[in-house]
Amino acid sequence: AEVKQILDALGIKSVNSGATIGGSKGWLKTKGKELVSCSPINGKPIAGVLTAEKKDYDAVMAKAQDAFKTFRMMPAPRRGDMVREIGVALRENKKALGALISLEVGKIQAEGEGEVQEMIDIADFATGLSRQLYGLTMHSERPEHRMYEQWHPLGIVGLITSFNFPAAPWSWNALIASVCGDAILFKPSSKVPLTSIAIQNILTPVVDKYGVEGIFNMIIGSRDDVGEPMLHDPRIPLISATGSTAMGKHVGEVVGGRLGRSLLELGGNNAIIVTEDADIGMAVRATLFGAVGTAGQRCTSTRRIIIHSSVKQTFVNNLVSAYKQVKVGNPLDNGTLMGPLIDEGAVLAMEEALKAVKACGGKVLCGGERITVDGCEGGHYVLPAVAEVKNDFPIVQSETFAPILYIIEYNAFEQALELHNDVPQGLSSAVFTTSLHYQEGFLSHKGSDCGIANVNIGTSGAEIGGAFGGEKETGGGRESGSDAWKVYMRRQTTTINWGKELPLAQGIEFNI
Numbered sequence: 114a115e116v117k118q119i120l121d122a123l124g125i126k127s128v129n130s131g132a133t134i135g136g137s138k139g140w141l142k143t144k145g146k147e148l149v150s151c152s153p154i155n156g157k158p159i160a161g162v163l164t165a166e167k168k169d170y171d172a173v174m175a176k177a178q179d180a181f182k183t184f185r186m187m188p189a190p191r192r193g194d195m196v197r198e199i200g201v202a203l204r205e206n207k208k209a210l211g212a213l214i215s216l217e218v219g220k221i222q223a224e225g226e227g228e229v230q231e232m233i234d235i236a237d238f239a240t241g242l243s244r245q246l247y248g249l250t251m252h253s254e255r256p257e258h259r260m261y262e263q264w265h266p267l268g269i270v271g272l273i274t275s276f277n278f279p280a281a282p283w284s285w286n287a288l289i290a291s292v293c294g295d296a297i298l299f300k301p302s303s304k305v306p307l308t309s310i311a312i313q314n315i316l317t318p319v320v321d322k323y324g325v326e327g328i329f330n331m332i333i334g335s336r337d338d339v340g341e342p343m344l345h346d347p348r349i350p351l352i353s354a355t356g357s358t359a360m361g362k363h364v365g366e367v368v369g370g371r372l373g374r375s376l377l378e379l380g381g382n383n384a385i386i387v388t389e390d391a392d393i394g395m396a397v398r399a400t401l402f403g404a405v406g407t408a409g410q411r412c413t414s415t416r417r418i419i420i421h422s423s424v425k426q427t428f429v430n431n432l433v434s435a436y437k438q439v440k441v442g443n444p445l446d447n448g449t450l451m452g453p454l455i456d457e458g459a460v461l462a463m464e465e466a467l468k469a470v471k472a473c474g475g476k477v478l479c480g481g482e483r484i485t486v487d488g489c490e491g492g493h494y495v496l497p498a499v500a501e502v503k504n505d506f507p508i509v510q511s512e513t514f515a516p517i518l519y520i521i522e523y524n525a526f527e528q529a530l531e532l533h534n535d536v537p538q539g540l541s542s543a544v545f546t547t548s549l550h551y552q553e554g555f556l557s558h559k560g561s562d563c564g565i566a567n568v569n570i571g572t573s574g575a576e577i578g579g580a581f582g583g584e585k586e587t588g589g590g591r592e593s594g595s596d597a598w599k600v601y602m603r604r605q606t607t608t609i610n611w612g613k614e615l616p617l618a619q620g621i622e623f624n625i
């Protein structure tokens with residue numbers, strides 16, 4: 114009954130269309146294969162989606178192209194006003210949408226609602242940004258000339274997202290791109306289609322009020338019908354893709370092949386360095402939140418602890434006893450700290466990883482077992498694991514999207530920095546220390562090579578105000594705050610001659 118209430122509140126039917134151009138009249142009559150979204154909490158079906166086919170993709174793209182032509186001329190502050198109203202609609206639906214995220218992804222309620230809060234925050238940020246899409250003015254080297262740069266809308270932004278954050282990355286991209294004057298084609302992960310349908314329904318009154326059908330488009334379909342056509346489509350100047358490094362390499366290659374832009378937000382292998390003088394209590398709390406939160410299924414989840422040998426045992430003892438108190442269970446129950454993994458495949462990957470740890474000579478200190486939760490028999494529950502390893506084990510070098518935390522010991526700080534950076538990924542990082550020398554070393558040019566580097570806070574839970582993303586195999590993209598908006602626009606350098614002569618640049622004379 115509770116599930117039905119959530120679905121009704123968000124306009125989700127038992128079978129839904131898999132494509133829309135936004136607004137109350139925007140849903141297409143899709144007729145593709147039915148995709149059923151099952152909850153990882155208990156394995157039970159929540160609702161279905163009739164997936165979109167190639168002809169639906171073509172219809173949506175045609176409408177998006179048309180809509181962009183009008184939308185790009187709407188003044189940016191008016192677009193900001195529209196996004197402000199989307200923020201209001203999200204506030205009104207925060208509880209229901211948060212609950213649906215919990216149902217579909219298996220996040221605890223605080224995390225489901227937290228994701229919606231991030232959408233609300235970015236709506237506020239984007240509203241302000243709509244009056245701050247600044248370009249620079251330069252001094253021309255020629256007399257009676259003026260030179261400046263301006264930022265124009267880019268076009269249709271293709272947005273591909275991962276299962277673990279079905280809502281917030283939509284907002285980081287779609288709300289910023291729309292104040293920039295772009296149209297959006299959103300392709301969510303097929304593991305979590307209902308959250309994206311709910312987002313579109315929440316937008317409906319705003320899309321209708323502002324007459325912007327064709328700007329907030331969404332499509333759910335197979336790789337052949339939707340995914341690949343998006344990557345190859347020259348009408349999409351930017352593909353923003355969040356997901357695994359394997360997916361990102363493919364996207365980067367295909368989009369690069371047509372010289373399109375790609376913004377890649379891929380896997381992490383995030384570490385915390387704990388120095389000998391660190392506040393161990395703080396470090397343990399940050400580690401617990403970072404490694405166990407969202408069942409280790411965040412791109413910024415803490416995966417490695419690089420710890421000074423003199424404090425290792427105390428840290429590990431405290432951590433393992435904290436792990437034993439983590440309540441794993443139905444994420445909708447109060448008091449649950451860790452919900453299920455997304456599916457059976459994720460559980461198998463976790464088991465494989467722990468086997469590989471042992472095969473390399475590592476030691477599992479706790480966790481890793483599957484468990485059954487009463488009333489949630491079809492769910493995918495595990496106990497979070499801690500293992501002692503060496504940084505160069507192949508399994509430690511790759512991201513396992515599950516709650517496994519690796520403990521790696523060091524003796525000298527320089528060695529800690531080397532171990533820290535010696536992985537292919539470069540998303541989020543942290544140091545716990547009370548030493549200015551270690552703090553600044555970690556933040557210096559020879560320090561962390563990640564896109565995010567924190568001191569005395571953990572690796573997960575970035576604020577929207579900063580630019581979010583990472584280096585190396587994390588893909589190099591930046592989203593959300595700071596000047597990340599620039600990727601959604603095209604820069605134009607303009608020189609105006611207001612004099613009556615035609616002086617050439619570099620003083621060149623060209624007499625005829």
Ligand code: NAD
Pocket residue numbers: 273274275276277278300301302303336339340341344355356357358360361363377378379380381411412413512514540582583587
């Ligand atoms: P995934 O790579 O399996 O899927 C991500 C998305 O890519 C899905 O929508 C999928 O349908 C799509 N996709 C895959 N192949 C495609 C193709 N050929 N053409 C078009 N689309 C294609 O990832 P996942 O399991 O959903 O998510 C987990 C991964 O995402 C982890 O590696 C995690 O670290 C990463 N992630 C990164 C960030 C970040 O901001 N850096 C944020 C969240 C998740």
